[in-house]
Amino acid sequence: MLRGYQKMPNNTKEAKALPAAEGALGRWKRWFSVKDHRYTAARLALMLALALFALAMLRQDRARDLDFAAVSARMAAETAGQDVAAQDANGFQSRFGISPEGVGDWLYYASDAVMDVTELLVARGEPAQLDRLQAAVEDHLAAQLEGFRNYGPEQVALLERAILWQRGGCLFYAVSGRADQWERVFLSCLR
Amino acid sequence: MVFSSLNFLFVFLPVVLLAHAVAPKRWKNPVLLVGSLWFYAWGEPVYVVLMALSIGYNYFTGLQIAGRKRSYRRKRALVAGVAVNLAVLGFFKYYGFAVDTLNGLLGLRLAKRTLALPIGISFYTFQALSYVIDVYRGKVKPQRSLVDFAVYITMFPQLVAGPIVQYADIEKQLNDRGVSLQKFGQGAERLVQGLAKKVLLANNLGALHAAVQAMAGRSVLTAWLGAIAYAMQIYLDFSGYSDMAIGMGKMLGFTFLENFDYPYLSKSVTEFWRRWHISLSSWFRDYVYIPLGGNRVGRGRHVLNLLIVWMLTGLWHGASWNFVLWGLYYGALLILEKYALEKALEKLPGWAARLYTLLLVLVGWVIFSNTDFARLGAELGGLVGVGASGFADAAFLYHLRSNLPLLLIAGIACTPALRTRLVKGMFDRPVLSAGITLLLFLASTAYLVYGSYNPFLYFRF
Numbered sequence: 001m002l003r004g005y006q007k008m009p010n011n012t013k014e015a016k017a018l019p020a021a022e023g024a025l026g027r028w029k030r031w032f033s034v035k036d037h038r039y040t041a042a043r044l045a046l047m048l049a050l051a052l053f054a055l056a057m058l059r060q061d062r063a064r065d066l067d068f069a070a071v072s073a074r075m076a077a078e079t080a081g082q083d084v085a086a087q088d089a090n091g092f093q094s095r096f097g098i099s100p101e102g103v104g105d106w107l108y109y110a111s112d113a114v115m116d117v118t119e120l121l122v123a124r125g126e127p128a129q130l131d132r133l134q135a136a137v138e139d140h141l142a143a144q145l146e147g148f149r150n151y152g153p154e155q156v157a158l159l160e161r162a163i164l165w166q167r168g169g170c171l172f173y174a175v176s177g178r179a180d181q182w183e184r185v186f187l188s189c190l191r
Numbered sequence: 192m193v194f195s196s197l198n199f200l201f202v203f204l205p206v207v208l209l210a211h212a213v214a215p216k217r218w219k220n221p222v223l224l225v226g227s228l229w230f231y232a233w234g235e236p237v238y239v240v241l242m243a244l245s246i247g248y249n250y251f252t253g254l255q256i257a258g259r260k261r262s263y264r265r266k267r268a269l270v271a272g273v274a275v276n277l278a279v280l281g282f283f284k285y286y287g288f289a290v291d292t293l294n295g296l297l298g299l300r301l302a303k304r305t306l307a308l309p310i311g312i313s314f315y316t317f318q319a320l321s322y323v324i325d326v327y328r329g330k331v332k333p334q335r336s337l338v339d340f341a342v343y344i345t346m347f348p349q350l351v352a353g354p355i356v357q358y359a360d361i362e363k364q365l366n367d368r369g370v371s372l373q374k375f376g377q378g379a380e381r382l383v384q385g386l387a388k389k390v391l392l393a394n395n396l397g398a399l400h401a402a403v404q405a406m407a408g409r410s411v412l413t414a415w416l417g418a419i420a421y422a423m424q425i426y427l428d429f430s431g432y433s434d435m436a437i438g439m440g441k442m443l444g445f446t447f448l449e450n451f452d453y454p455y456l457s458k459s460v461t462e463f464w465r466r467w468h469i470s471l472s473s474w475f476r477d478y479v480y481i482p483l484g485g486n487r488v489g490r491g492r493h494v495l496n497l498l499i500v501w502m503l504t505g506l507w508h509g510a511s512w513n514f515v516l517w518g519l520y521y522g523a524l525l526i527l528e529k530y531a532l533e534k535a536l537e538k539l540p541g542w543a544a545r546l547y548t549l550l551l552v553l554v555g556w557v558i559f560s561n562t563d564f565a566r567l568g569a570e571l572g573g574l575v576g577v578g579a580s581g582f583a584d585a586a587f588l589y590h591l592r593s594n595l596p597l598l599l600i601a602g603i604a605c606t607p608a609l610r611t612r613l614v615k616g617m618f619d620r621p622v623l624s625a626g627i628t629l630l631l632f633l634a635s636t637a638y639l640v641y642g643s644y645n646p647f648l649y650f651r652f
Contacts, residue, residue: 090404
């Protein structure tokens, strides 16, 4: 019995004749009996699996295109005229204590005035990342409440009505007199 | 899961260490593998599949390369292996960046999908690459046990933040490693030192840096204070993680190579990169720089080699143009030192050479920490007074006074002073040593319980 690829007949006619006599299963068995071929098959199968995995990641709901540019534009329009400014990564990190780099897409508006607690945060990412972000937002919110507890009744009232939720791969957080309106606008973008 | 979290320190680590300690020798690697997969799955359950597929692929690639006799067939298997690894890394890490760049450069409107970066993908892909390349070079034998190979790739102490362990350095330890009580104790001590560096110093420096960043108008000195805080934070954070990895490795019987050697004491940028993230520099030297010809080529080609290596080093740190710029900045400095400044730097007094290096490294960290180029320009300008609110202001004095003890301790921790003088002197006495380690552990735990600022700097690697 032939055990190795190297021992197979080199003559093309002979090589073709043998498999025909063996049948497809026999040819496959013979091909697979060579260790190198088994490795090739395993590598090809794993490469295919890697490609399918990558494709699956792309097609998952959480990676599906929510047009974040459009969301940003809508939310920018909603916050126009309010005393808030779009914050960059440093502004995000300084308030929530975590870096936004692992969050995927996000937008964050906050007031630079010390006594103004208005904030709007929208983020999209992996559930684990959003869980971590939500924990950070909850900490931040608790710290804000604690900070204003004894001398900022208006701020405390707004903070106690803060909206914070996570759904469909997105996180929404708002502290404002217009928080309900912002939430409605964001939900309309999700639909 | 990050090392500096209560879940890791009080649930995961004790369970895995105990299971590893009581397991018979032949079960130690399976136990470690299960623990490592548990560690990875804690925050990234989906990406365990990706890692498993990558492990399988590289395992068979190693076997196939080693099994082939003819060099062109071995090379073909290697090229395919390297290509698949780079494709996986490229897709999961650089897909969005590439789409953004193409859209920006060519005015296209390619749809961008948001893919979460699989934690540690840069580290484990580089480890896998080092393995298949070393098998091809005949430097190591292929690993026949899938479990042992999986342990090499997934080992939790170095999975998320390095050091990048080359297979050749750990090959023997995978099957033959001794865990003594003394080694375990040394490992625990190193783990606690790293934890304290990360939690007590780096996190507080990070809070100072964030506070400076949040200021609308900054004086020149405030800008420098922020840059210094960030430089110390990134060193103490990263080297703290490496200490923890090396310590936990020891507790499991492994000996990992050192990843940092007090880089801020370097007398040139070239020396800095021999002391900073040593495992990454070594990797690029062994698998990119030398295969490109290293310095055994003409001057023009050598310059090109350095720029290629440093551009890739920059890109490895993150999918953003500021990292490319950061890499090229160091490439240019190394070229300058090699061809123009080498002799002049040798003649400088030690303190002047160190100051020169520190200033350039601080500027480097400003480039590193700002992904937004407008912000980067403002930050760099702020260091030399452009757009600054003056040379010094009350905010600078406030931050300096409030953080002076922290800055002093952190500054000392960036040098070997603690280890060689204080610690060595005290740690010759085991009871005192245990007491200090316990104190550091309690302080770090208390900080983790009560503090909320615990950033994780390495997610993008």
